[in-house]
Amino acid sequence: MYLRILQRHIRRGRLHVHLPDGVYSFGDGEPEAHWFIRDRGTLVRILLDPGLELGETYMNGGWHAGDGGLAPLLEILLRNFSRFGGKISRWFAPLWRLARQWNRIGRSYRNVARHYDLDEWLFRHFLDRDLQYSCAYFATPGMSLEDAQRAKCRHLMGKLLLEPGQRVLDIGSGWGGLALFLAEHAGVHVTGLTLSREQLRVATDRARERGLLGRVEFLLADYREHTGHYDRIVSVGMFEHVGAPYHRRFMQRVSELLLPDGVAVVHTIGRSGPPTATNAWIHRHIFPGGYIPALSELSRALEPESLMICDLESLRLHYAFTLEEWLRRFLACRDAVAARMGERFCRMWEFYLAVCAAAFRWSDLLVFQLQLAHHHQVVPITRDYLYRPVAVSAGERGRRSAPG
Numbered sequence: 001m002y003l004r005i006l007q008r009h010i011r012r013g014r015l016h017v018h019l020p021d022g023v024y025s026f027g028d029g030e031p032e033a034h035w036f037i038r039d040r041g042t043l044v045r046i047l048l049d050p051g052l053e054l055g056e057t058y059m060n061g062g063w064h065a066g067d068g069g070l071a072p073l074l075e076i077l078l079r080n081f082s083r084f085g086g087k088i089s090r091w092f093a094p095l096w097r098l099a100r101q102w103n104r105i106g107r108s109y110r111n112v113a114r115h116y117d118l119d120e121w122l123f124r125h126f127l128d129r130d131l132q133y134s135c136a137y138f139a140t141p142g143m144s145l146e147d148a149q150r151a152k153c154r155h156l157m158g159k160l161l162l163e164p165g166q167r168v169l170d171i172g173s174g175w176g177g178l179a180l181f182l183a184e185h186a187g188v189h190v191t192g193l194t195l196s197r198e199q200l201r202v203a204t205d206r207a208r209e210r211g212l213l214g215r216v217e218f219l220l221a222d223y224r225e226h227t228g229h230y231d232r233i234v235s236v237g238m239f240e241h242v243g244a245p246y247h248r249r250f251m252q253r254v255s256e257l258l259l260p261d262g263v264a265v266v267h268t269i270g271r272s273g274p275p276t277a278t279n280a281w282i283h284r285h286i287f288p289g290g291y292i293p294a295l296s297e298l299s300r301a302l303e304p305e306s307l308m309i310c311d312l313e314s315l316r317l318h319y320a321f322t323l324e325e326w327l328r329r330f331l332a333c334r335d336a337v338a339a340r341m342g343e344r345f346c347r348m349w350e351f352y353l354a355v356c357a358a359a360f361r362w363s364d365l366l367v368f369q370l371q372l373a374h375h376h377q378v379v380p381i382t383r384d385y386l387y388r389p390v391a392v393s394a395g396e397r398g399r400r401s402a403p404g
Helices: 002-009 040-048 050-059 070-081 086-100 105-116 120-124 145-160 177-186 197-209 244-257 280-285 295-302 318-332 334-341 343-362 390-401
Strands: 013-019 022-028 032-037 167-171 189-194 216-220 230-236 258-271 308-315 365-373
Touching: 002 013, 002 022, 002 040, 013 040, 013 070, 032 040, 032 070, 040 050, 050 070, 050 280, 050 343, 070 343, 105 197, 120 334, 145 177, 145 230, 145 258, 145 318, 145 365, 167 177, 177 189, 177 197, 177 216, 177 230, 189 197, 197 216, 230 244, 244 258, 244 295, 258 295, 280 343, 295 365, 318 334, 318 343, 318 365, 334 343, 343 365
Parallel strands: 013 032, 167 189, 167 230, 189 216, 230 258
Antiparallel strands: 013 022, 258 365, 308 365
């Protein structure tokens, strides 16, 4: 029965399923992948609940992908089963969102600690040198990850329309890379908010080492706790942790914290399809409380506020490129990670990076950048300013003229 499900669904690519009693092949064409499954019980678990059990059984050693690696196998599964169970997910998505994303302030701190307070050593082994843990911007073919992450910072800096001396709020400042970049290249004063004590420590140490403590400060604070008024607000890779019940509250706080002539940029993972539920395995092991919004949900969250969308950009495939490079770097140090953090953790992290890369390449995930303002006249009416070399040189002039 379960092999017939594979026979019925797999049309794109050639999948060879290796079971104890033999090898079964399905589909045709490229890519070609091998799936070595320990027993039929593992296959049954996966087919009954693929969203949870595909990752769960991989973590527990129930299957592996052989020499070809996870990428071609996940491509076949995502491209052939993308709609499998989709109606059920949509029916129950509202209930799941409430149960899993009731992210009050205390719970948000705990959710963030689960992921971001892991050993700094781990992240330094697969991220770029600046510890940017969000989608890079591959402006030209063949860019290194380091260059693409700097290009992302420059792209955001351009959309923020910074001027020397302005006050900037970075909601979800991570290990401080973007805040430090803006302070150095645009001559602004940046306040970064994080819920991770480990990120706070690392970011503050980095600011001290670069002599920027007078122009950059990092605080352990939730966006709902913080007060003040800012010329510019930026949030990169944080909105995914807000949770659907709090989308409107987040946009409300951005509106309240942003000065009347200010500009904000929200950079978030999104989906091109309709709202749905968070993947069960990702919720359990990687990002508890997380939720990837549909564009319709972003629009609804903004509608009651005075903020208007001045620019909306969809970054397609950039996160696939980013995650594939993170996975490559992770696999290069896999033995060291396994020795330090255990084989089960290592398999979890490998699957996380691989399945997310596949989802951005073969499913409906992408990245939205929303440029927001209270008044449309504070932002140019075309995007030309983003792509002129003068935009970067202006930032450099701001850095040289900045105090301290």
